[in-house]
Amino acid sequence: MLALLLFVPPESGYLYPMKYPAVHNIIAGAPRDASNALPAIDVFNPSDGSVLSRVPMSGHHEVDLAVQAAHKAWPAWAATPIKERVQVFYKYKALLEKNIAELATLITEENGKIDNEARAEILKAAELTEFACSLPQITAGEVLEVSRGVECRIERFPLGVVAAITPFNFPVMVPNWSMPNAIALGNCMILKPSEIVPLSSIKIAGLLREAGLPEGVFQVVHGGKEAVEAICDHTGIAAVSFVGSTKTAKVVYRRATATLKRCLALGGAKNHLIVMPDADAEMTSGNVVASMSGCAGQRCMAASVMVAVADTDAIIAKMVLKARAMVPGPDIGPVISQQSKDRILHYIEEAVAHGAKILVDGRHATVHGREKGYWLGPTILDHVTPEMRIAQEEVFGPVLVIIRAGDIDAALKIENASPYGNAASVFTESGGIARHVMEHAQAGMVGVNVGVPVPREPFSFGGWNDSRFGVGDITGRGSIEFWTQAKKMTTKWNREAGTNWMS
Numbered sequence: 415m416l417a418l419l420l421f422v423p424p425e426s427g428y429l430y431p432m433k434y435p436a437v438h439n440i441i442a443g444a445p446r447d448a449s450n451a452l453p454a455i456d457v458f459n460p461s462d463g464s465v466l467s468r469v470p471m472s473g474h475h476e477v478d479l480a481v482q483a484a485h486k487a488w489p490a491w492a493a494t495p496i497k498e499r500v501q502v503f504y505k506y507k508a509l510l511e512k513n514i515a516e517l518a519t520l521i522t523e524e525n526g527k528i529d530n531e532a533r534a535e536i537l538k539a540a541e542l543t544e545f546a547c548s549l550p551q552i553t554a555g556e557v558l559e560v561s562r563g564v565e566c567r568i569e570r571f572p573l574g575v576v577a578a579i580t581p582f583n584f585p586v587m588v589p590n591w592s593m594p595n596a597i598a599l600g601n602c603m604i605l606k607p608s609e610i611v612p613l614s615s616i617k618i619a620g621l622l623r624e625a626g627l628p629e630g631v632f633q634v635v636h637g638g639k640e641a642v643e644a645i646c647d648h649t650g651i652a653a654v655s656f657v658g659s660t661k662t663a664k665v666v667y668r669r670a671t672a673t674l675k676r677c678l679a680l681g682g683a684k685n686h687l688i689v690m691p692d693a694d695a696e697m698t699s700g701n702v703v704a705s706m707s708g709c710a711g712q713r714c715m716a717a718s719v720m721v722a723v724a725d726t727d728a729i730i731a732k733m734v735l736k737a738r739a740m741v742p743g744p745d746i747g748p749v750i751s752q753q754s755k756d757r758i759l760h761y762i763e764e765a766v767a768h769g770a771k772i773l774v775d776g777r778h779a780t781v782h783g784r785e786k787g788y789w790l791g792p793t794i795l796d797h798v799t800p801e802m803r804i805a806q807e808e809v810f811g812p813v814l815v816i817i818r819a820g821d822i823d824a825a826l827k828i829e830n831a832s833p834y835g836n837a838a839s840v841f842t843e844s845g846g847i848a849r850h851v852m853e854h855a856q857a858g859m860v861g862v863n864v865g866v867p868v869p870r871e872p873f874s875f876g877g878w879n880d881s882r883f884g885v886g887d888i889t890g891r892g893s894i895e896f897w898t899q900a901k902k903m904t905t906k907w908n909r910e911a912g913t914n915w916m917s
């Protein structure tokens with residue numbers, strides 16, 4: 415154990431201890447170094463600031479090598495019947511479950527989330543894989559005799575070599591939004607994981623290999639901006655899915671479509687929970703606090719703004735008790751970096767300076783023995799106004815702002831003024847109010863009495879407006895359209911059928 419903790423890869427030349435050897439790209443089934451044109455960067459453990467590993471920063475050369483290997487693997491993979499292709503994913507799902515403890519440790523170390531959150535993310539990856547295993551049943555083609563003796567049929571074909579670019583906040587789940595479906599549908603995929611959390615993706619590649627996926631069908635190219643730009647620019651890549659901030663999503667969408675690729679780019683969020691005075695106080699307070707603090711608020715589905723309609727003070731009082739009871743370390747993990755922590759603190763301090771009232775203050779959180787971690791406790795601010803920056807921009811930390819509204823339409827107006835459109839929820843006992851919000855909220859995923867309204871398979875995941883660029887959704891049935899193209903076939907075998915106005 416000690417030897418592992420003090421491991422310094424001989425080639426690194428670095429003098430400090432790292433828990434894991436330096437990370438490599440996985441190209442054509444084998445670990446490969448990057449060309450070293452760009453310096454590798456450190457991978458940190460956010461709970462204590464220690465260095466876990468180093469990650470190569472790849473560029474065009476490495477992306478091109480992966481594209482070449484993928485094109486070599488693709489004809490055989492595309493020609494494999496889908497019922498055979500998904501056999502790999504039955505095994506992969508079992509391996510995810512078998513390796514849950516090791517994967518959860520990796521997620522906890524590189525991302526910071528607590529163990530049960532890490533395990534939930536892996537279980538969700540298994541559910542996504544379960545959907546991929548059902549694709550043969552869902553993608554059976556369509557056939558109809560459209561006129562006498564003339565048959566039309568539709569079959570779906572893979573696109574070829576595709577890519578997925580993923581963020582730091584779900585190192586296992588988000589790659590699995592795209593990978594199992596894209597590959598089961600016959601594509602070869604290159605994953606460019608977040609350079610902040612590269613370790614989990616290497617484990618994923620190992621599990622896929624163990625499950626029997628042929629080399630070159632799934633590859634991992636590490637890096638940041640340069641690797642992403644190389645993916646966007648490469649004409650050998652047919653489609654790219656992106657998940658990350660809105661700023662990067664816009665860059666990626668514009669650049670990838672400039673080379674006429676398909677692109678689906680999911681961006682950031684500012685999710686509003688509307689709380690009505692008739693809402694169940696116990697359930698609502700628990701759900702709101704869990705939504706704003708889960709994964710340290712670093713979820714694109716996290717509650718960020720609570721719009722409190724009329725007198726909801728009894729609910730707020732319960733929220734305050736629940737948030738104050740959370741202990742940093744066992745109940746809530748750190749945020750991803752010192753830079754992130756500083757940004758979040760700045761939002762809080764600016765809001766307080768502009769008149770917001772702090773009900774729960776997590777700014778001074780620390781964990782004994784891990785003081786160098788990037789800790790923040792749940793923070794709740796009341797009497798925030800819609801004009802404040804903290805009410806408008808994505809904070810991406812365990813911070814909830816409360817904006818007061820007089821009635822449901824005023825609350826919806828506040829919600830719909832946001833340029834984002836990922837998720838929105840309403841807490842109420844009234845069916846009429848619930849229906850009104852579901853119909854009028856400008857968001858792709860809407861909940862009633864649910865703090866995190868994530869649709870589960872077979873329903874698709876995806877927001878609206880500045881939370882999603884491109885057409886369709888990233889998971890479930892929505893992804894089938896994105897990762898395939900339909901061929902429409904018209905056939906006639908009986909000579910007697912003659913010709914008509916359509917032929």
Ligand code: NAD
Nearest residue numbers: 580581582607608638639642658659662680681682683714
């Ligand atoms: P990010 O945009 O910084 O990074 C995402 C990916 O883009 C990474 O792989 C990164 O290497 C790359 N990248 C970063 N800057 C780039 C640039 N200038 N040019 C090209 N590529 C670049 O996002 P993040 O901080 O890793 O993740 C958090 C963000 O992701 C939040 O905004 C969150 O809301 C969002 N997110 C959205 C969803 C969703 O479903 N809409 C899901 C998860 C996370």
